Amino acid sequence: MPFYVSPEQSMKDKADYARKGIARGRSAVVLQYDGGILFVADNISRTLHKISELYDRIAFAAVGRYNEFENLRQMGVRLADVRGYAYDRSDVSGRVLANIYAQTLGTAFSESNKPWEVEIVVAEVGEDAAADQIYRITFDGSVVDEQGFLAMGGSAEQVTTALKERFNKDAGLGEALSAAVHALRHENGEERDIEAAGLEVAVLERARREHRKFRRIQGERLSALLADRSGGAADTDTTAGGTASAGTEDEG
Amino acid sequence: MSEAFDGGAHLPAAFMNPGTSSFSEFLGMVAPDLLPGNRQLPQGVSSTHLTPEATTIVALTFPGGVVLAGDRRATSGNVIANRDMDKLYRTDEFSAIAIAGAAGIGIELAKLFQVELEHYEKMEGRSLSLEGKANRLATMIRGNLPMALQGFVVVPLLVGYDEARREGRIFSYDPVGGRYEEHNYHSIGSGSVYARGALKKLFADDLSEEDAATVAIQALYDAADDDSATGGPDLHRRIFPLVDVITADGHRRLPAEDVARLATQVVEDRADRPDGPRAPVR
Numbered sequence A: 001m002p003f004y005v006s007p008e009q010s011m012k013d014k015a016d017y018a019r020k021g022i023a024r025g026r027s028a029v030v031l032q033y034d035g036g037i038l039f040v041a042d043n044i045s046r047t048l049h050k051i052s053e054l055y056d057r058i059a060f061a062a063v064g065r066y067n068e069f070e071n072l073r074q075m076g077v078r079l080a081d082v083r084g085y086a087y088d089r090s091d092v093s094g095r096v097l098a099n100i101y102a103q104t105l106g107t108a109f110s111e112s113n114k115p116w117e118v119e120i121v122v123a124e125v126g127e128d129a130a131a132d133q134i135y136r137i138t139f140d141g142s143v144v145d146e147q148g149f150l151a152m153g154g155s156a157e158q159v160t161t162a163l164k165e166r167f168n169k170d171a172g173l174g175e176a177l178s179a180a181v182h183a184l185r186h187e188n189g190e191e192r193d194i195e196a197a198g199l200e201v202a203v204l205e206r207a208r209r210e211h212r213k214f215r216r217i218q219g220e221r222l223s224a225l226l227a228d229r230s231g232g233a234a235d236t237d238t239t240a241g242g243t244a245s246a247g248t249e250d251e252g
Numbered sequence B: 001m002s003e004a005f006d007g008g009a010h011l012p013a014a015f016m017n018p019g020t021s022s023f024s025e026f027l028g029m030v031a032p033d034l035l036p037g038n039r040q041l042p043q044g045v046s047s048t049h050l051t052p053e054a055t056t057i058v059a060l061t062f063p064g065g066v067v068l069a070g071d072r073r074a075t076s077g078n079v080i081a082n083r084d085m086d087k088l089y090r091t092d093e094f095s096a097i098a099i100a101g102a103a104g105i106g107i108e109l110a111k112l113f114q115v116e117l118e119h120y121e122k123m124e125g126r127s128l129s130l131e132g133k134a135n136r137l138a139t140m141i142r143g144n145l146p147m148a149l150q151g152f153v154v155v156p157l158l159v160g161y162d163e164a165r166r167e168g169r170i171f172s173y174d175p176v177g178g179r180y181e182e183h184n185y186h187s188i189g190s191g192s193v194y195a196r197g198a199l200k201k202l203f204a205d206d207l208s209e210e211d212a213a214t215v216a217i218q219a220l221y222d223a224a225d226d227d228s229a230t231g232g233p234d235l236h237r238r239i240f241p242l243v244d245v246i247t248a249d250g251h252r253r254l255p256a257e258d259v260a261r262l263a264t265q266v267v268e269d270r271a272d273r274p275d276g277p278r279a280p281v282r
Helices: A007-023 A066-086 A094-111 A156-166 A173-184 A219-230 B023-030 B103-124 B130-143 B145-149 B192-202 B209-226 B256-272
Strands: A028-033 A036-042 A051-055 A058-064 A118-124 A133-137 A143-146 A149-152 A199-205 A214-217 B057-062 B065-070 B074-076 B079-082 B088-092 B095-102 B154-162 B167-173 B179-182 B185-188 B242-247 B250-253
Touching: A007 A058, A007 A094, A028 A058, A028 A118, A028 A156, A028 A173, A036 A058, A036 A118, A036 A173, A051 A066, A051 A199, A051 A214, A051 B103, A058 A066, A058 A199, A066 A094, A066 A118, A066 B023, A066 B103, A094 A118, A094 A133, A094 A143, A118 A149, A133 A149, A149 A156, A156 A173, A173 A199, A173 A219, A214 A219, B023 B103, B023 B130, B057 B095, B057 B154, B057 B167, B057 B192, B057 B209, B065 B088, B065 B095, B065 B154, B065 B209, B088 B103, B088 B242, B088 B250, B095 B103, B095 B130, B095 B242, B103 B130, B103 B154, B130 B145, B130 B154, B130 B167, B130 B179, B154 B185, B154 B242, B167 B185, B185 B192, B192 B209, B209 B242, B209 B256
Parallel strands: B065 B167
Antiparallel strands: A028 A036, A028 A149, A036 A199, A051 A058, A058 A118, A118 A133, A133 A143, A199 A214, B057 B065, B057 B185, B065 B242, B074 B079, B088 B095, B095 B154, B154 B167, B167 B179, B242 B250
């Protein structure tokens, strides 16, 4: 039987639905540090990533429904690779990817019954900190150009507040990671412990010599950085650099 | 160019479909005109003069890795088209390819293969095995067959460090995509017959990395000595062969000054002994 729902009500219902879906998952934070951009997600899976490389200087982080943001991630990789191949590697920008995500999510939000339950970030590391770009794209397709840091997912507000306390864009990697973990521990307003195994960490490293700036930090290197933090020392990033490609280092 | 990837409002559905992790297959769906080998050429006219030819490439393994080296000359008939061409491409951390044959198509193929490996790695979260890379390249060469039949033959040489086996490996190809694993050493291109003779005599299975690089340069020298389409070390212009090394630590190109030192030594030694180092008779 047909019935009438006002557009306002329909949009509001969809937004509530999407927000609820996103709030069920754990959070992720993205922040600048003195060597680039750091991504930290509360994620116990070793293989289902919330953070990934999109292109040379561009990375993707997402919270919400895995199958939905994985779909968006693959779309981004395809778009970036086709564009880079057709023109030049330097012609692939974070802005283009953020726009296409915004259009995709916006269309889905207004035209279909079920909005996508995702929130994503597209971040591009620039030549210097001022040239870094961090875009947050929400389920309804709106884009925000963020400065410095952001949190998304579960209880983004609490996490953001906690992150704000410790954020310093000139911090070293260890200190920045410490701030991120501190923030993620405030999920749901309670303090909880997060082990290295429950964290997914990656960086876009400005000074990396390779054309691909994305690198995962895991295994021993992550434990060392975290242990460092509890010991109170600052950044001791001795294993940085090298030529290992993203996604293969420290694996296993 | 198609709107497909300009970031226009609507991407074709293919971008969102689950499915292939292969970049070249995907490109075939959304922008087939960008694939090498997909072009229509006029029939019945010789078009082989359209792109220069790239020549001699040598590769040899040493304990713990593999060395790939190429001369710098590109020719168009009997004219030198380019003196400082780069025929070696780092395709990912543990592999590199070099091309001989039609330069225009070869460079495109190398670039496509590079994106292919990177794309797979990003889509799947892990890189292809060396065996997988070798097979993937064979498929891509098969895609170039129509062009090869019209004279645009491209023959690559793939080298890589096999992380599972912990050794360097060499794969050669024929124009129809046949894939052959070569042991110890191999050479492709117009000067390859001369280079291969040199490699055969100088190869030993206990070479150091630097010795392996020197053997490669000696072999290129011999190729340039007898093949007019291969360029030798150009001491005046300071143009030396390019040498890539792949080991467990990944791919690296030998710094120009190191190659210059080795090549200058080879040239000086040839002043005393123009035919090169002697191998014992028995």
